[in-house]
Amino acid sequence: MVGHNWPVDEATVDPRKAVALARQWLGRGVRAALLAPLVAVLSLGVNLPLFILSVVSLALMPVLGIGFALFPVVTALVRPAVGVQRRLARTFGVDIPRPYRPVPAVPYGTWARFRHTVTDPATWLDFAWLLPGAITGFVLGLVGFVVTAYGLEGVLHVPLLLYGIVDWYGYGVFWPMDNAFEAWLALPQGALLLVIGLTAAPWLLWVHYSFARFFLSPTRSAELRRRVQRLTETRADAVDTQAAELRRIERDLHDGAQARLVSLSMNIGLAEELMKRDPDAAVRLLAEARESSGAALADLRSLVRGIHPPVLAERGLDGAVHAIALAVPADVDLDIDVPGDLPTPVESAAYFAVAEALANIAKHSGARTATVHMRHTGEALWISVTDDGAGGADPAAGTGLRGIERRLAAFDGTMVVVSPPGGPTVVTMELPCALSSPKTSPSSGTG
């Protein structure tokens, strides 16, 4: 759960920082004051009707089973409405993840649909929140808005008076207002209230949504269930990928090196036979055999490179990425700082990810320069590959980037591609992993 960012960080003496903080305060205040009436209206105008609908549909449960069909429909209305509140919550620094279980693809009115609805604890938590949420949202939203608006009115009191937009009735502590001096005093009072309103509005809404989070965020078990689901998916993906890889290796060996070795041994056997009778033919066959052995070795070499690149085994990730960079038709800047040993599978996934990202530069982007950054943040390996090429890369379109995504997903890793047409392309990858011992680089070992 993301922590809130209130109250505002303490001011420091640095004037630029103070200005920045003031702007931040003003921005938050104004946004909250403007959204506060919306929150108030939504809470009252949406939560209340939904609460009443829910109660009615529950009450109708015993009557001819109407509630049985109606309740899932009401729930389907509640969820998007609560979704809007979740989105609003994020603007006020409260992160409320969606807690719902995946909805089965069955129509309303069926038993399965009903069962799903009533067994999902999130349904009841949403329901439980509707009424208290309506109250907190309405009260806190209204207070935030009214205080700010009243402050604003005070600041503008004199001009409003002069233009006859408001009457000579009173403001703040002066009620009714007796003279022009008291009218002018509306200005400092208004200013004070405005400051209070702008400061309080975001905080009030934060309180409202923190209260909402209590109901609307996933329960511990729902969170675990989602995690299990995600792990199941990525594990299945990883197993599939693994099986497909093994299948490819088997086929490559069968059609490549194995076939060549068979022809090689045939040629040698034949040459053996011919040695006495036709030495010239035997020599020709042996030359052919040698060629065939060279081709078999080349096959094996490229296969090995695809399984676990030798340079990765010999030099680690750092050296292997250097080696890739040398083969790319662009100037590649490397900025690698990983002060320890990565787990071998992570290292391998990271290597292939960088290789693919750089290969795309050669294939598609036509970039002149590229940069690879690599850091370990203590919890994750963080890689970014940036190039100044044509852009427009879409992971959904190609198999390469999709492949990386799947490979990384097996480690709970993620990839983000930002590639507007015209470039630049930035591929960012994050791989959660721990570093083992401090680095003992294989390349610095004694000979």
Add this chain to the structure above:
Amino acid sequence: MRVVIAEDLALLRDGLTRLLQAFDFEVVGSVDNGPSLLPALMNHRPDVAVVDVRLPPTFTDEGLQAAVAARTELPGLPILVLSQHVEQLYARELLTDGAGGVGYLLKDRVSNVGQFIDAVRRVAAGGTVMDPEVVAQLLARRRRDDPLADLTPREREVLASMAEGRSNAAIATKLFVTEKAISKHINNIFSKLGLPPSDDDNRRVLAVLAYLNS
């Protein structure tokens, strides 16, 4: 000619020994791990060393590290490095001292015995021999504003052979032309790449490789 061999697989070590002995090399030492390579080289001071990149105990690039270290101790010590795969990264590291007497070949090349023995001799004589695959990788790495784009296909062929460490005569034989034609091509290549002309075969190779590696 005295040779030291470093190779951990007994099968290949014996094969190399037999091969070299058949061509009148004297194998004065053979080691099967990284740490004992440097002392062996310092002890025997061979005319040439044939070293596998990957050696025990770490099975990483101990052979290469030992080769580089040995050449710091004994500058110009001729070393031919063998590997199951070639990397530009390693080629670059071997070439950095610019002293010549360096070879870097795929193990496959041993099967062409004549060429392999020739490569060992050239390295021993202070020449530079790069595997055709290294050269091919270097040439394939097309960059923008690439001066290599100005070369004719023939000149590219000559450049590739040159980077593999062949002499003018050898290139001429390979391409079925006269030596004079080759030296004309080479002059063209050098002027197109903006490299200072040189008659010394090895200097020439190093210049080309340094250029390609830049």
